[in-house]
Amino acid sequence: MTVVDWIADWPGAALLRGSATAYLLVNAAHILGIGLLVGAILPLDLRLAGCFRAVPLAAIGPFLSRAAAFGLAAAALTGLWLFSVRPAAYIGNAAFLAKMGLLALALCNVGLQHIGPGYRAALAGGAVRPATRIAAGISAAAWIAVLVAGRWIGFV
Incomplete structure (x- = not known):
């Protein structure tokens, strides 16, 4: 018997x-999880990238990251x-x-972002470093690409 x-x-x-139910x-729980993930990560990435500068990262960052x-x-x-179904x-x-x-790309980016000093400094109220802004842009693009690829599965 193989792993598959x-x-x-x-x-x-x-x-x-x-059971169709x-x-x-x-499936609904999967969509809810995706919605929570993308709905939290995109505002955080946008803030780190330089949007919504009036919103303090120290206030929203930890919450959005945990969400x-x-x-x-x-x-x-x-x-x-x-996945186990087929x-x-x-x-x-x-x-x-x-x-x-x-x-995998998105998760590696998150890992690198979170272990780097720039992210922690930004959450502590410091300036957002250029490398942190770039990582946030990569994160936003990667998570959107994961979402699109996930939708594409049913059409291939």
Whole structure:
């Protein structure tokens, strides 16, 4: 038995394949997680990139960052569950592979941004460094690209 077969045989996958209601609810939770992620990360990225300068980063940054992390966790868990319904088909789907690559890029960018001193300094009320602005722009573009690639999956 391959890993793909094991994933497809997981009881959670069988539940979604056998129940339109369960699939609907997990899919809705996935969309909610994506909405929370993108709805939190884009305003934060825009603020870091230089928009909305009247809004203090120290006030909104920690909240938006945590909201995005919660949305990411919900989207990832429900996304893995949805993937389990047809793993072999998704592995062969160019849009799914593009989404996974873009997701890896977006997550690496977040990791680098959060370990860098510029992000922490900006959240503490300091000036936003040019590297932090660039990383915020990359983040916004990457998360939008992940979203578009995710929608593309159903059309390939």
